[in-house]
Every structure is written in structure tokens, then in C-alpha cells.
Amino acid sequence: MKVLRKALVDFEPQLKTWSVERIADTLTQLGFESEVIDQEVLECTFTPNRGDAMSALGLARELRAWTYRNRSTGGAALRFQNTALYDALPKAHSFSVHVTQQERVPTYEAVIFEGLTVGESPRWLANAVTALGWRPINAIVDLTNYLMDLYGQPLHAFDFDAILGDTMTLRSAKANESITTLDGVERLLAAGVLVAEDRESIIDLPGVMGAQNSEISPKTNRILLQAAVFDRDAIRETTNRLGLRTQAAIRYERGVDPEIARSVLNEAIRMLKKSEFGGGAAISSVSASQSLPDQPGVKLDLEKSNNLLGTAVDSETAIQSLERIGCQVTPNKVTLTVTPPRWRYDLAIWQDLTEEIGRFVGLNDALPSNPLPPLADQEQPRSLLEWSEGLKDRLVDIGMIEVLTYSFVSRRALDAFTLPIVGELTNAVNPELTFLRPSLIPNLADIAARNPSVDPIQIFEIGHVFTRTDEEVRLGIALVGSQNQLEEWLVRFADAIGLDSGIVRAAATIHAADQSTKDQLKIRKAHAAFIEWKLSDLQSARRIPRAYQVPTESVRYQSVSKFPAVTRDLSIILPAVVPADEVASVIRTATESIESVQLFDEFMSDKFGIGKKSLAFHIRYSDQSRTLTDAEVDTLHDMVVTLVEQSFQAIRR
Amino acid sequence: MIYRGALHPLTLFLRQAIDGFSAMGFTVLDSPEITTEAHNFDELLIPRNHPARSMQDTFWLKDGRLPRTHTSAYQIPAMVGKKPPVRFIVPGRAFRNEATDATHEIMFMNLEGVAIDEHVTLANLKGTLLQFLQGIYGADTELRFVPSYFPFVEPGLEVYAKLGDRWLEIGGAGMIHPGVLKNMGVNPERYQGFAFGMGIDRLVMLRYGIEDIRLLYNGNLRFLEQFAGATSQNEGQV
Numbered sequence: 105m106k107v108l109r110k111a112l113v114d115f116e117p118q119l120k121t122w123s124v125e126r127i128a129d130t131l132t133q134l135g136f137e138s139e140v141i142d143q144e145v146l147e148c149t150f151t152p153n154r155g156d157a158m159s160a161l162g163l164a165r166e167l168r169a170w171t172y173r174n175r176s177t178g179g180a181a182l183r184f185q186n187t188a189l190y191d192a193l194p195k196a197h198s199f200s201v202h203v204t205q206q207e208r209v210p211t212y213e214a215v216i217f218e219g220l221t222v223g224e225s226p227r228w229l230a231n232a233v234t235a236l237g238w239r240p241i242n243a244i245v246d247l248t249n250y251l252m253d254l255y256g257q258p259l260h261a262f263d264f265d266a267i268l269g270d271t272m273t274l275r276s277a278k279a280n281e282s283i284t285t286l287d288g289v290e291r292l293l294a295a296g297v298l299v300a301e302d303r304e305s306i307i308d309l310p311g312v313m314g315a316q317n318s319e320i321s322p323k324t325n326r327i328l329l330q331a332a333v334f335d336r337d338a339i340r341e342t343t344n345r346l347g348l349r350t351q352a353a354i355r356y357e358r359g360v361d362p363e364i365a366r367s368v369l370n371e372a373i374r375m376l377k378k379s380e381f382g383g384g385a386a387i388s389s390v391s392a393s394q395s396l397p398d399q400p401g402v403k404l405d406l407e408k409s410n411n412l413l414g415t416a417v418d419s420e421t422a423i424q425s426l427e428r429i430g431c432q433v434t435p436n437k438v439t440l441t442v443t444p445p446r447w448r449y450d451l452a453i454w455q456d457l458t459e460e461i462g463r464f465v466g467l468n469d470a471l472p473s474n475p476l477p478p479l480a481d482q483e484q485p486r487s488l489l490e491w492s493e494g495l496k497d498r499l500v501d502i503g504m505i506e507v508l509t510y511s512f513v514s515r516r517a518l519d520a521f522t523l524p525i526v527g528e529l530t531n532a533v534n535p536e537l538t539f540l541r542p543s544l545i546p547n548l549a550d551i552a553a554r555n556p557s558v559d560p561i562q563i564f565e566i567g568h569v570f571t572r573t574d575e576e577v578r579l580g581i582a583l584v585g586s587q588n589q590l591e592e593w594l595v596r597f598a599d600a601i602g603l604d605s606g607i608v609r610a611a612a613t614i615h616a617a618d619q620s621t622k623d624q625l626k627i628r629k630a631h632a633a634f635i636e637w638k639l640s641d642l643q644s645a646r647r648i649p650r651a652y653q654v655p656t657e658s659v660r661y662q663s664v665s666k667f668p669a670v671t672r673d674l675s676i677i678l679p680a681v682v683p684a685d686e687v688a689s690v691i692r693t694a695t696e697s698i699e700s701v702q703l704f705d706e707f708m709s710d711k712f713g714i715g716k717k718s719l720a721f722h723i724r725y726s727d728q729s730r731t732l733t734d735a736e737v738d739t740l741h742d743m744v745v746t747l748v749e750q751s752f753q754a755i756r757r
Numbered sequence: 758m759i760y761r762g763a764l765h766p767l768t769l770f771l772r773q774a775i776d777g778f779s780a781m782g783f784t785v786l787d788s789p790e791i792t793t794e795a796h797n798f799d800e801l802l803i804p805r806n807h808p809a810r811s812m813q814d815t816f817w818l819k820d821g822r823l824p825r826t827h828t829s830a831y832q833i834p835a836m837v838g839k840k841p842p843v844r845f846i847v848p849g850r851a852f853r854n855e856a857t858d859a860t861h862e863i864m865f866m867n868l869e870g871v872a873i874d875e876h877v878t879l880a881n882l883k884g885t886l887l888q889f890l891q892g893i894y895g896a897d898t899e900l901r902f903v904p905s906y907f908p909f910v911e912p913g914l915e916v917y918a919k920l921g922d923r924w925l926e927i928g929g930a931g932m933i934h935p936g937v938l939k940n941m942g943v944n945p946e947r948y949q950g951f952a953f954g955m956g957i958d959r960l961v962m963l964r965y966g967i968e969d970i971r972l973l974y975n976g977n978l979r980f981l982e983q984f985a986g987a988t989s990q991n992e993g994q995v
Contacts (some may be wrong), residue, residue: 135904152808153908216955340806351934357808412932412949413912414880450906455935459904459912462879467914475884476872479782481845489848493772495765500985504762507976510864511790511850513826525772527791529824530817531854533863540791540818562762562948568790568850572820575789663968663978700982723981 106236107160109144115164118171134166135751145235146206153450155358159256169428173464181430190370191391201392204275211333212392213365218326220380243381244320257331257368258352263328285313298338311339311356331365359449401441409458417465425464492566498600504564509547512537517546520624526572540570544580545634552584553626557669560585581635589631611641621726669726671700672741678754680717690751694744699724765837767866770961771848778893788831790850791822797830798810800940801909809908824852828869836941841948842874859969866957875952882951890918909937928955940958
């Protein structure tokens with residue numbers, strides 16, 4: 105919601121000297137994240153519990169309480185009350201509003217005007233509503249929007265002559281009733297939704313949107329201007345059923361001050377009298393509901409509040425904080441009885457009041473930062489999750505890259521592996537992500553297909569998979585490449601985690617994909633094998649220690665080219681004292697087109713000469729802006745070979 | 758070993774996070790990704806039609822269950838068979854039905870934390886989160902609380918951390934609502950506690966300079982293999 109700086113200053117003159125940035129920062133600090141649009145306009149956001157703040161009045165009230173936070177006196181809560189013009193009006197005698205369920209309409213007030221000429225808004229109003237984000241429509245509609253943003257009270261103007269008969273009834277909709285709302289949409293109403301009807305038809309969805317049949321038009325001469333408060337649950341029901349959430353409805357859902365209606369109508373009477381509005385006169389008032397429930401006091405024990413916050417707020421400060429947001433506070437022997445103001449629907453228990461005390465003493469400067477005391481030492485059972493961290497490190501040791509994939513898969517993926525449907529989203533955004541995954545393998549296969557320039561692909565995922573009623577943690581593996589890695593890998597893996605390879609194999613589900621499956625999966629490599637275990641089947645009694653930790657220095661990753669990469673291998677013989685890492689580092693400096701350098705073979709043998717060894721690397725080339733040609737890669741690779749030969753007295757094999 | 762693979766950046770970060778909380782006495786719990794409407798919403802005081810529900814775009818399953826929208830869905834199941842004092846963290850996935858782009862994903866990594874005892878305070882929440890953040894980002898890391906609203910905590914707030922020279926919202930937190938304590942089977946007259954939920958993805962992106970969140974889950978191996986360099990052998994533990 106947007107708010108005008110000037111409106112805030114009009115309510116709280118102390119803000120006159122504040123910059124718009126300071127106002128925005130303070131509102132953010134108070135829980136209303138705010139942004140400066142320009143020197144006169146702020147954009148503010150509201151949590152759903154703070155309907156009371158959704159107006160210039162509500163925000164000014166918060167700001168005013170804040171400005172007094174460190175002062176010992178003054179700062180009574182801002183209230184808006186002026187009903188003199190309204191009170192002077194006669195009650196309408198030939199028209200009435202009938203509310204069938206008072207609890208759904210706790211407040212209903214209206215004023216009838218006549219002699220209006222509905223035209224464009226005066227310039228100041230058109231400018232103001234435009235700045236507030238509304239499209240100017242006509243003087244009457246613009247004024248209702250302006251007053252709502254100013255005071256938080258939604259108003260609705262009916263063309264009074266379009267209301268047929270002498271009674272308007274607010275009741276629950278019956279099955280199969282419909283309405284054409286102001287936006288021209290015909291809406292079928294669910295039974296129970298709150299509606300207003302005249303003698304003939306439904307003329308309003310109260311609190312949400314008016315109907316076309318009673319809309320203000322250039323011909324309108326008389327209006328019924330309604331200021332009501334509807335029950336929050338009733339409006340939530342309507343907005344959720346219809347999927348229609350207007351500015352008025354958002355306020356009603358969150359709670360509108362039930363005591364402000366007459367004062368806001370009073371303001372409308374005052375303004376519409378002016379010649380710039382065509383000089384309409386208020387002729388009578390209609391009051392159909394004033395049924396405010398009792399406002400119970402909340403018992404607040406300040407010692408409990410301080411124990412909840414971890415503070416030592418004294419009772420005078422606490423009382424002042426609460427009074428400045430409009431509470432009535434009566435001290436008892438030990439506790440306080442606090443009666444929140446009607447506009448604060450969110451203050452129901454002592455913890456709510458404690459939050460208010462915390463908010464105004466300050467959650468940052470005034471709240472200490474206390475670590476938890478040590479717990480009595482208790483041996484915690486290690487979870488599967490913690491155990492799996494050590495397992496991940498053993499997988500990294502044998503060259504595996506960890507991936508994380510979605511918990512959902514496509515129908516096509518299920519079919520490719522003849523997996524069952526175990527759960528289906530009703531409102532999926534992406535057809536590829538519609539079914540709960542019954543296995544990790546489909547997503548691993550998909551990654552293998554989408555990384556054509558990586559060979560070999562050796563990846564794993566540890567994650568949840570689903571049955572119809574339950575879920576379990578699994579380890580999934582994909583081994584895809586020009587060589588068949590499966591048998592050798594299983595042995596290496598069993599060795600790495602210290603289990604018998606027969607046991608590891610027996611617990612595994614293994615898919616070695618044949619040509620037609622690979623075609624189906626769009627994997628264009630000679631070999632593709634997928635392995636999966638239920639993680640608890642691999643969990644041996646002994647703990648697998650973690651091997652890797654995060655280094656303190658930060659690692660920045662290089663953005664990956666969108667263009668395909670080409671891999672070339674390099675085998676060299678060089679003095680055994682040269683570390684492989686050093687060679688890899690030098691290779692990386694050769695050209696910016698090198699994406700990765702992987703050592704895949706290292707061994708010493710006298711046949712290379714005394715004190716010599718052989719190293720072999722996969723070197724992957726790519727460019728950020730285009731696909732490299734074979735000839736270009738050849739040139740780059742030759743450059744690398746020359747560099748390595750010169751730097752390390754190496755000989756290419 | 759000839760060629761070392763790579764851990765996922767989320768694993769690298771979570772590992773450090775979990776170590777930090779373990780040192781403060783928190784146990785790590787695994788938890789289901791699919792939950793019930795009761796655990797995800799009603800027992801956390803977010804009834805149907807509540808405006809707080811429309812803040813979260815929820816996926817629904819045909820059988821009426823749902824992929825949890827937050828790890829807070831495990832707060833109440835986690836307390837079955839437990840009595841205060843308790844301290845636990847729940848790392849895990851959560852899901853939102855959103856259009857995806859460079860900063861929005863339908864799936865993200867959450868880290869939930871709960872501590873309940875007789876005198877666990879909001880100041881303890883601040884101390885715990887500060888200690889955690891300073892452990893990861895260094896002793897000069899600052900933290901800021903901003904009042905907010907989540908129906909299952911009271912007071913409720915958003916946590917901001919100053920990382921480098923910018924303030925970043927890292928999650929929501931607060932003191933567990935007495936109604937939720939009751940739903941946990943804990944006496945709110947005697948016990949109180951804090952809960953927090955942090956989004957890990959953005960912290961990971963910031964740490965490694967990753968500009969597109971989709972890289973975390975799309976299995977681009979040319980991206981993931983770069984994190985081989987982000988692990989260092991911890992000789993002491995092997």
C-alpha cells in the first residue's frame with residue numbers, strides 16, 4: 105500500500121522535519137517494511153495481523169508512539185473522532201438497511217446525499233489518488249479510495265436511485281445466486297457468502313466489490329455512502345471462494361476499526377459539501393448495526409514478559425509503551441489489566457502485549473544477546489542424516505560429484521523405469537515436476553542426458569523417495585560414459601565404506617541401461633548404469649568419519665558457459681617429484697577457454713626412466729560466447745602441450 | 758586417490774551450519790518432506806481462510822497431503838515422545854508453488870531450530886543466532902531483528918544479518934506461541950521456547966557468488982564439479 109508523506113505529517117506534526125527516508129526506515133523497524141517511491145510517497149507492506157496500520161492514520165499512530173518512546177510524558181495514542189456533522193443529520197425514514205446476522209456486520213453506518221453532479225475529481229484529489237496508485241474514476245469513487253487510504257475505513261457508494269424498494273438487506277447467499285460485479289464479471293456465488301440485495305436483485309458483495317447494477321454513473325444524483333465493518337471470517341470466506349481480493353477486502357480480512365465509521369462519514373459530508381465536488385448535500389443517515397462485543401482486559405505479569413524477552417523493562421516503561429499504542433492499563437497488585445484498543449485485533453494474550461513492549465523498547469538496542477546455557481551432557485543417538493555425511497565424503501574420495509534434484513518427476517520418467525505413481529500434485533506448475541519420485545534414478549538419468557560434454561559422469565544423490573504413504577532416504581548413483589565402470593566401481597565403493605562387496609551388491613538395485621533405454625533417456629554414451637540403495641541398508645554399526653570441511657576462505661565459482669564443451673586428454677611423462685596439482689594449475693593458466701582440468705591417472709614405472717612418472721588429465725575447453733570448433737580446440741590443446749612440456753621437462757606420451 | 762569428486766554447495770554450507778548448532782547442544786533430526794494439512798497449518802495456528810495461508814503458495818497432493826511449505830511442519834511431530842528441555846534442528850527441503858526464475862525456486866533448503874525450557878528467552882534466540890552467524894561469517898557479523906508475524910510464534914520477527922556491507926533477510930523466528938506448545942503436549946504455563954526457520958539457498962548463493970538459484974537443483978555438472986575446490990581435507994578426523 106502507498107502512503108503520502110504529507111498525510112502522515114498532517115496526523116503527526118513532529119514528522120514534518122523527518123526525511124522521507126527516515127520515515128521509511130522507522131516504519132521498517134516497526135515491522136512495516138517500507139520503501140521510498142519519491143519525496144512525497146512511500147510504499148509500505150503489512151503483515152496479515154495488522155489491518156489497523158493499513159492507512160495513513162494507522163502508520164502515523166505507530167510513528168507517533170515511536171517518537172515518544174524515550175520520553176517520560178506525553179504521546180497519547182492518535183485517535184480520529186469527529187462526528188458532529190453526522191450526528192446532526194436526521195435518520196432516514198423512508199429507507200432502511202436490514203442486517204440478518206449482526207455478528208457478521210458488527211458496524212453498519214451510511215449517509216444519503218442528494219443533488220450531486222458526478223464529474224471528474226478536483227485536481228488535488230486526482231493527483232493524490234494517482235500518487236496512491238489508484239486510477240482516477242470520478243469524484244465520488246476517488247474520494248472513497250482517498251478516505252480509505254487515509255483512515256483505513258473502506259467506503260462504498262451506491263447510486264441510491266438504483267436501489268429498488270425501500271430496504272436493503274444484508275444476508276447469506278443461497279445456492280446458485282449470482283452477481284455481476286463492478287469489473288463486469290458475472291460471478292456465481294457459493295451459498296453462505298455475504299450479499300446485499302434490494303427488492304429485485306443482489307446489488308453488492310459487501311466488503312469485497314460492488315455490483316454493476318448500482319454503480320455510480322454521470323447521471324447519478326443521489327448516493328448512499330456506506331461505512332461498515334464486516335466480520336473478518338465472513339470476508340475471508342468470500343475472497344477465498346471467489347479468488348477476488350480487493351483493497352477493501354484486504355483490510356476487512358485483517359480487521360477494520362469498528363469505531364471509526366461515523367467519523368469517516370463525517371469527513372465525507374464535510375468534503376462533498378464543497379463546490380469542487382458539485383455541492384451535494386447529506387440529507388439523512390442510516391444506522392443498521394452497532395453491536396460491538398465486550399472488550400475483555402488481558403492480565404499481564406511484567407515478570408513473565410521480561411522472562412519471555414530476556415529483558416528487565418520497568419513497569420513505568422511497559423505501561424507507557426502500551427498506553428501510547430492506545431491500550432488502557434490498570435495496575436493491580438502484581439499484574440496489569442490491559443484493555444487493547446478496538447482497532448488492534450491482534451492483541452489477545454499477554455504474549456501479544458509483550459511483543460508490543462519489546463517493539464517499543466527496541467528489539468535491537470535494548471534486547472541483550474545471550475547464548476543458551478550449556479545443556480547437561482547427554483549422549484544423543486546419531487541420526488541417519490549425520491551418518492550419511494561421512495558416506496558422502498567416501499563417495500567424493502572415489503571421484504563422485506554430489507547432485508540434489510527435485511523431489512518430483514515427470515510421467516515420462518516414471519514410464520522409462522517402469523516405476524509406479526505414488527503421489528501426484530493437483531496444482532503442478534511444470535509437467536516435468538508432477539509426480540512424487542519413487543526412486544532417485546530418473547532424475548540422475550536426466551542429469552546424465554543433460555551433460556553431454558562430461559565424460560565420465562559419476563554422480564550421486566542422497567535424498568527422500570516416496571511410497572504411497574511413507575518416505576525413506578536412499579543413495580542413488582549414476583555411472584555414465586564411454587567406459588563400463590560398474591563392476592570396478594562397486595568394488596571401490598564397498599572398499600571405501602568398509603563393507604563386504606557381496607553385501608553391498610546384494611542390497612543394491614542395479615539398472616544397466618540397454619540401447620533402447622538409453623535412446624529413450626536421450627543418453628548418448630556407450631555405457632549407463634544406475635544403482636540405488638535404501639540408505640539404512642548400508643549403515644554399518646561403525647561411524648564413517650567426515651573427511652572434508654569447509655575452508656574458511658571463500659570460494660567463488662565461475663559461471664558456466666551455455667555452449668557445449670569439448671574434452672581432450674593429455675598424457676605426459678615427467679619427473680616424479682613434480683606434484684600433479686602443480687601441473688594442473690599451470691594447465692589452467694594456459695587459456696581462458698579451459699573450463700576444467702581433471703587428473704585421471706598417475707603412476708610411476710621404471711619404463712619411463714628413473715625418477716619419472718606418468719600423468720593423465722581430462723582437459724575441457726569451452727567459450728562463454730560461442731561453440732568452439734574442432735580446429736580451435738586443436739590449437740588450444742597444442743598450446744597447453746607446449747606449455748606443460750616447457751614448464752616441467754615433460755614429454756607427451 | 759586419483760580424482761576427487763565434489764560435495765554439493767548446499768551440503769558444504771549445511772555441514773558448517775549443523776556443526777555450529779551441534780556445538781550449542783542442538784540435535785539434528787531428519788523429517789518427512791510430505792506432511793499433513795494439520796502439521797503444516799492448523800496445529801501451527803494457521804486455519805483455512807487465514808490470510809497467512811495466502812502468503813504461502815502451497816502444492817497439494819491428490820490424497821490431500823502436501824509437500825511441506827516450511828520445516829516448521831515438523832515442530833509438532835518432532836515433540837512426540839519428548840519432554841523439555843529440548844534443542845533440535847531440522848534441516849530439510851520445503852516447497853512453494855511459485856513461478857521459477859533466477860531467485861525463485863519451487864524447492865528450497867530450510868533449517869528449522871527449536872529450543873524449549875523454562876527460561877529460554879528471546880535474548881537467547883538472539884544470542885544463538887548471533888553465535889551461529891559469527892561462527893560462519895566471522896566475529897564482526899551483525900544481526901538485526903525486525904518485528905513480523907507468523908501465527909505460530911509470539912513475538913514474531915524477521916532476522917537480518919549484515920554480510921559484507923549489505924543486510925540480508927535470513928529467516929523468520931520468534932517465541933513459540935503458547936497454543937503451539939499446547940499442541941506439542943508441552944505445558945505453556947511452565948515452559949517457553951524459541952523457534953527459527955532459515956532459508957539456506959540464498960546464503961549459499963551469496964557465499965559462492967552464484968547468481969541463479971536454479972543452478973542448485975538442475976544438475977549442471979560443469980557447475981557442480983567446481984566445488985571440488987571448496988572442500989579441504991580435514992586430516993585430523995580421518
